[in-house]
Amino acid sequence: MKKASAAFRKFTYGVYVVGAKHEGRTNALTCAWVMRVSHRPPLVAVAVGKTRFTHDLIAKSGAFSVNVLSQDQLKYARHFGLKSGREVDKFTGISYREGKTGSPLLEGVVAWLDCRLVGSYPAGDHTIFVGEVVDAETTDLSPLQYNPRDYWG
C-alpha cells in the first residue's frame, strides 16, 4: 500500500550488521529493522527477509549477532547490504572474530551483541527473530543513522 510505504519512510533507523554461522559458513546482512524488546531478560528483535541467505543461517544455528555500525562504517553497510552471501563470501578480507555463539563480531563497531535465538515469528515476507543477549561490548563511537540516499541514490 503506497500510503503505508510513504509513512514508513518517515521512520528513523540505525544501521546494523546481523550475522550468523552454521556448519562452518559465516554470513551477515545489513539490517535497519532492529529493536530492543525486553529489559529482563535483555532481548533484541530483528526482521529478516525470508529470501535472505542469513535468514536460514540464523534459523538453523539458533543464534545471531547484532553489530551497531559507526558513522565511518557506511562501507560495511553497503558491503553487507547490497549483495548476497549466496554469491560471494562477504567475510573475505573483513576483520572479525567469533562470539560465544559462533556469530561474527565486526571490528571497530559502536557496539556488538551476541544473541541466542529464543523466538521466531512469521511477519509477512520477513521473520522476526528474537534473541537473548548472552554477551555484549560497547564503545564511545557514534552510531550510523539510516539514510536511503546512501544506498539507493
Ligand SMILES: Cc1cc2nc3c(=O)[nH]c(=O)nc-3n(C[C@H](O)[C@H](O)[C@H](O)COP(=O)(O)O)c2cc1C
Ligand atoms: C541500509 C540497509 C538496510 C537493510 N535492512 C534490512 C532489514 O532490516 N531486513 C532485511 O531482511 N534486509 C535488509 N536489507 C537488505 C539486506 O541487507 C540485503 O538483501 C542483503 O544482500 C542480504 O544478504 P544475504 O542474502 O547475504 O543474507 C537492508 C539493506 C540495506 C542496504
